[in-house]
Amino acid sequence: MHSRNSRTSRSSISISQQRMMSHSMAGLALEQQKLLYYIGVDVGTGSARACIIDSMGNILSLAERPIQREQLKPNFITQSSQEIWQSVCHCVKSVVRDSGVPSEKIHGIGFDATCSLVVVEEGTNKDVAVGPDFSNTDQNIILWMDHRATEETAEINATGDKCLKYVGGQMSVEMEIPKIKWLKGHLPDGKFNQCKFFDLADYLTFKASGKETRSFCSTACKQGLLPVGVEGSEEGWSREFFNQIGLEELVEDDFRKIGGAVRNSDKGKNFLSAGEFIGAIDETVAEELGIPNHCVVGSGVIDAYAGWVGTVAARTDVSIPALAKSDQEKVGIDRATGRLAAVAGTSTCHIAMSRDPIFVDGVWGPYRDVMANKFWCAEGGQSCTGALLAHVLTTHPAYTELSQLADAASVSKFDYLNSRLENLVQTSKSRSVVHLAKHLFFYGDYHGNRSPIADSSMRAAIIGQSMDNSIDDLALMYLGACEFIAQQTRQIVEKMIDSGHQLSTIFMSGGQCRNGLLMRLLADCTGLPIVIPRYIDAAVVFGSALLGAVASESFDMSGNKSALSVSRKSSIAGDPSNQGSGKKSALSKFGGVGGDDLPSPYTAPSATASTSQIASTVGFPFPTADEGHRYDESFEESQEDGAELNFKAQSKWKKDMEDRMKGRSSDNGDTMWNVMYTMTGGGKVVQPCAETHPDRVLLNTKYKVFLDMADTQRKYRRMIDDLEV
Incomplete structure (x- = not known):
């Protein structure tokens, strides 16, 4: 009898569980029906990427395609806008197909790109050859790293114009006005007068929407635009500046060739902050991309700024007291102030937002309106971080041995070196990994210094090298390079704090986040917590997808159902009390716990998602679909039996949508x-x-030794320069 009752009990529980699972699955299916989807596009130096996310922030699919660059002579590096656009189309179609989401539920698309100059012909939008081969119109982009315009850069900086104050005191050869000035002096006769110019991110939104709306991010950061009111600016661009540097053609017809004068009237705005609504996707382009005509386009950003968007709002279940206190005192986009984004790759960009303009020696900016209306951003950077680590490894005599040992252990080279350092601690009876390099002083500005010294002549110096060429010596050199990256980050952070930024936390992105040694050194050198997002390889393209969601939400708030309106419950829309409560949350399900979980604080890789894990990653905390984005029923109801809207209906819907958005004032970034x-x-x-x-x-x-090495190098250089006049 007892056995029979037990079987009955187990059977009842099983049936109950099955019913619960059935209800849960039905509920999940219902919630999924209400989800909306957004696409992000990221064009880097060597590839185009796209991802598709749902309205809970999950990346469902990601695709990447290489893009080429041509270098026919030193310092001349070009690309093709046609190739880039074809790669974008390929990647977007791929993620839509691979994700399996209903295309009609894709409601927004955002773009980011490198700050490269695109040149096309006015009127026809045909590609213009930018040289050195002026017969090849396929090469119509001057890549950001192109250094042909050194003389033009010097002439521009000699003016001392007020706009230079906002780009670190002088324009870089990598910015776009020097490149335009070079083109004026070298394009075949009469060709320059036929040109118009785009930053690459703005060109992509132009291709997508058919509108020549420009972003404050591209124009303020790389082209010298001052938003209205900054330094008395009335039109954004300076007529006096362009006339003084010999680019009077840019002034013609209210700056027609570069987007026009800044306007904000009942006719709409032609310069926008990140993610602001530009318009609906062009019908022809929608077909190219495989997305619906009602998808809206958000204003684009430079790639590093998309990394800021994709990281600085990350939440954790580990209390960060300074961040929690800051959040309790702020609302909306103001909560992003004090959070430093470090977007790491070959180089690293450091981006911080502030309410007021803060000038920092050796740091670009401050730039107003680039991310949010009336807020300012500053951009520091290290010219050589990922590239530094690669250089240290590949130039060491033990590199071949390292490659073989790492391959045999089926781990990355960095993970192998981290483990090697732990073994050295044991065999040498040292206190810690840091202690191993106590007499190694590594200064790694091999490629000059961007911030905060802003001196391109800076070079590397190492004190404490021996004749040891073993794998252990390579591990120590690698440790020294990681320490240099962390110490220089501290130098940048301290400069920014001393100038007025109140920085409490560093939000990292990029593959370097997997390096537990580097992350620990960054935390210990700066004294700040390091937050690593769930999508460490895809934070930038994820940030672009968020821009698409911002544009969709901006449109929704103008008349449609609001998906993430500020009237939502505080527990969903950013209540600061959600942070640091000390309660164990579901965030820990995917590894969102603090540094104490690391088996070794110096060598364990970070437990965050890689691109290969993206599809199975589930984040928390997110709203349910009822609390999150809702499917636009008003759009679906206008279709019959699921058929697509006819062209006339689409055109009317698009016109009504854009009319409703005209003249709409900014919400100061709170939607974002x-x-x-x-x-x-x-x-x-x-x-x-x-x-x-x-x-x-x-x-x-x-x-202190690090700072002295930097100062001493400059002192030695001056001593020699004074002698060798």
């Missing part, structure tokens, strides 16, 4: 913050050790 905070998900925290920890004390002392 709601989207970012709701959809970014969780991040892993690496906390710094206590200030009294022996490693922190050692690193503080070595920081």
Whole structure:
């Protein structure tokens, strides 16, 4: 009898569980029906990428395609806008197909790109050859890293114009006005007068929407535009500046060739902050991309700024007291102030937002309106981080041995070196990994210094090298390079804080986030917590997808159902009390816990998602579909039996939509913050050790040596320059 009752009990439980699962699956299916989807496009130096996300912030599919660059002579590096657009189309079609989402539920698309100059012909939009081969119109982009315009850059900087104050005191050869000036002096006769110019991100939104709307991000950061009111600016562009540098053609017809004068009237705005609504996708382009005609286009950004969008709203279940206190005192996009985004790759960009303009020596900006209306951004950077680590490894005599050992262990070279350092701690009976390099002083500006010294003549110096060429010596050199990256980050952070930025946390992105050694050193050198997002390889393209969601939400708030409106419950739309509560949340399900979970604080890789894991990653905390984006029923109801709208109906819908958005004032970025905070998900925290920890004390002392090495190098150079006049 007892056995029979047990079987009955187990059977009842099973049936109950099955019923619950059935209800849950039905509920999940219902919730999924209400989801909307957004596409992000990221065009980097070597590839185009696209991803598709749902309205809970999950990346469902990601695609990448290489793009070529041509270098016919030193310092001349070009690309093709046609190839880039074809790659974008391929990637977008791929993610739509691979994700399996209903295309009619894709409601927004956002773009980011490198700050490269695109040149096309006015009237026809045909490609214009930018040289050195002026017969090849396929090469119509001057890549950001092209350095042909050195003389033009010097002439521009000699003017001392007020716009230079906002780009670190002088324009870089990598910015776009020097490149335009070079083209005026070298294009075949009469061709320059036929040209118009785009930053690459703005060109992509132009291709997508058919509108020549420009972004403050591209124009203020790379072209010298001052938003209205800054330094008395009335039109954005300066007539006096362009006339003074010999580019009077750019002034013609109210700056027609570069987007026009800045306007904000009942006819709409022609310069927008990140993610603001540009318009609906062009019908022909929608077919090219495989997305619906009702998809809206958001204003684009430079790629590093998309990394800011994709990281700085990450939440954790580990309390960061300074961040929690800051959040309690702020609302909306103001909560992004104090959060430094470090977008790491070959180089690293450091982007911080502030309410007021803050000038920092050696840091570009401040730029107003680039991310949010009336807010300012500053951009520091290290010219050589990922490239530095690669250089240190590949130039060492033990590199071949490292490759073989890492391959045999089926781990990355960095993970192998991290483990090797742990073994050295044991065999040498050292206190810690940091202690191993106590007498190694590595200064790694091999490629000049961008911030905060802003001196392209800076070079590397190493004190403490021996004749040891072993794999252990390579591990120590690698450790020294990681320490240099962290110490220089501290130098940038301190400069920014001393100038007025109140920085409490660093939000990282990029493949370097997987390097547990580097993340620990960054935390211990800067004394700030490091937050690593769930999509470390895809933070930039994810940020672009969020821009598409912002544009969709901006449109929704103008008349349609609002998906993430500011009137939502505070527990969903960014209540600061959600942070640091001390309660165990579901965030830990995907590894969103603090640094204490690392088996070794210096060598364990970060437990965050890679691109190969994206499809199975589920983030938290997110709203349910009822609380999140809702499918636009008003659009579906206008279709019969699921058929597509006819062309006439589509055109009327598009015109009504854009008429409704004309003259709409900015919400100062709060819509963007709601989207970012709701959809970014969780991040892993690496906390710094206590200030009294022996490693922190050692690193503080070595920081003094680091600063002295930088100062001494410049002193030595001046001594020689004074002699060799």
